[in-house]
Amino acid sequence: MTALQVSHVSKSFPGVRALHDVSMTMTAGSVHALLGENGAGKSTLIKIVTGICKPDSGTVSMNGATVRFANPRQAAAGGLGVVHQERNLVTRFSVGENILLDRLGNRALSLVDYTSLHREAEKWLKLLDLDVDPRTIVSRLSVAQMQLVEIGKALSLQSRVLLLDEPTASLTPNESKVLFRVLRRLRDDGVAIGFVSHKLEEVFDICDRVTVLRDGRNACDSAGLSQLDRNDVVQMMIGRAERITTRAPRPGTDAAPYLELRGYGSGAGHRDINLTVRPGEIVGLYGLVGAGRSELARAILGLSKQVAGEVRVLGRAVHISSVAQALHHHGIGYVSEDRKAEGLILMHSVLANGGITIWRKLANALGLLRDTTIAARVGPVLTRLEVKTPSVHQITGNLSGGNQQKVSVAKWLAAGVRLLIIDEPSVGIDIKTKAYLHDLIHELAEQGTAILLITSDMPEMIDVADRILVMDGYRIKGEVGNDRSYDPVSRAIMGLIHDRAAA
């Protein structure tokens, strides 16, 4: 039975044709993947379905009747639930209050009946296999639990169509498994589930059908996934076959370490960290979310206090107390995992973001500098990284996710850092840019930059890193040499992590 049908929808924004004659048919009791690179039109399609945008032409229908939702509230009332990538929970409210947030009481001044509210919420939590008390404050939950609460919130509106936008982006593999179990049960109950993800493994794991968008058009419309293989899907997404890793393991280097931590402990809670990164080496730091990897990066940059051990840069013991010192004195740069909140100043221009690290260096004796001076240094880096922007004065927030990520890398290349810490380089990035960034990381290493790579994406880790340190509970659990053979290396890594559970 057709639950949601999108027929021949087109939508233009000033200067951009976002969707062109796009169709998609979601059936009750099936999980439907919506795939496409960044900028392919997935978000626009979701916005049109949920009533945030109006289509220029074409229709959306649910259960056979044409619908025209004016806003997401109406869509929700019509049985269409959406779980967005960003969290939309009130973190200081309880789980139950969040699930039933828009039904707390009938009138503005009526009292909330907490007993029945929590009983009602408990029903949804049980359905989701979420073993938490509905009175728990949301901020105490893990990211994965919050995700499930959001799904519960959508379901509690009697949604028969559920759209999930990158639901696993911040989940660990185990948490994803729990989510998938829930999704399968919902599917068996007859819910039509739409699933947006960049992780193809997951798509093949859980989805039955797939719609692929490329440049705002259907590359395929609701095809059965069983007749496709991974390569077919990738080909539809990017218009060519995925490049399979052929990178040979790189020879080790015996250069003197650029950065060395010995028995290091931080105010953030790290203990006994031993770590060396040599010039020209790509050291991977793998771990699950919450293992303390990003926190270690921040501690190295001086954002947490050093409480034990030694930090050596080029053999000399140092105390780094600020990012400014890390950058200007020790040549250390950090590409944040959270591009929007920490990596970039989205309301400022590409030039301002690319040059922010070198303003101090370029200013004249009066502390003055001109755009042209900065552009002369930043321009070549932007060109080298193939950043697509109409001009360097473009507002960074207007660029696509992949191009934004390139800008957040560009500022460190412009500064000529000797050690680059890269945190989750390919979150929310399309396959083409991802492959490009991997090449770039290798190229930088070849030129002698020391690289510390943090990622939760196992294929990425095995494709890029020379050797992999495994972190768990703010400690280094061990090291795995990387010969690019996926199964043994990933098994060794997971072995080191689960070592804790066994002990």
Place this chain on the structure above:
Amino acid sequence: MAHAGADRPIPPGSAPRRMSSGMRLLLGNEFGLAVLILLTVAIFALTLDGFTSPFSIYTIGRQIGIDTMIGLAMMAVIVTGGLDLSVGAIGVCSAMFFGWLMQVMGVPVLVAVPLAVLFGAGLGFVNGFTVVMSGVHSFIITLASMSIFFGVMIFLTRAAAFNGLPPQVQAFGKMRVLQGISPLLLIAVAVCAALVVFYRYSTLGRQMLAAGANARAAELSGIRTGRVIVACHMLTGLLAAIAGLMVTARTGAAVPSMAGQLGQDWLLPAFLAPVLGGTLLSGGRVSVIGTLLGATFINIMTSGLLLMRVGEFWILAFLGVMLLIAVLADRTRQIFLTSRGMI
């Protein structure tokens, strides 16, 4: 790289092209304000006797200079997404310090001016340092410091004015240059020019904008945001002190009540001018020229309404309504920016 869409690589050596300059012009408040100013001036000039008299033009211009200065002082801290309720108190305290230096200590005018301005920057430092160290919002900190600065000043001066200032001070306040323009207005315009250069071309100015737009991203890009925010507050104090000296020159004396109780009379122009001018209340974007235009607009309206014999209290109400309209415009701008993914 065949790629459909609006993006394309930067063609080497291409002239920097601004994104839809028409949109930018309309988005900013400067254009609208300039039109509004021309319209009101035209209407008042045609309908009100005496609006265009040399004396009226002179006094309006002088007051525009002072209000611009007050607005710039607030703008310098709005950049960080914060505010400074103590601008008035700092202005008055610096003016009283200025008077004390000359009348009691016998310091010559030309030495007293820079000392008083530095004094204002010092009070700004106290604000900034406390804000950064405590991590408390500047609203609370400067609400406290407003009372402290003003209270200590009243205690030290016994609330008495300094009336025996060197005659040059008052002469400067009454001076007419270039056929009837107050030098106070010229000073304000010169400070505007300096600030335009500062925010556009100086490292510190750029760092202030970066820290104001996204403090975490700025910090992680190697900017010492704490110091930069302290510098913003110092700049506010410095500009507020200049405004205080300008009022002293106009009155010919340093009077504790020149900005009302606790310096609160300055707060309305302090917020109105920059917000009307298009400075984003959440920080990261300034409009120096907009602040000048904002101060110009409110003074032309005020003078026109006064000439129409509208009561002073109605004018205050009117300015309050203007502030609300400006804040709504600011919200609209933010929503627009957010919807385009720029914040």
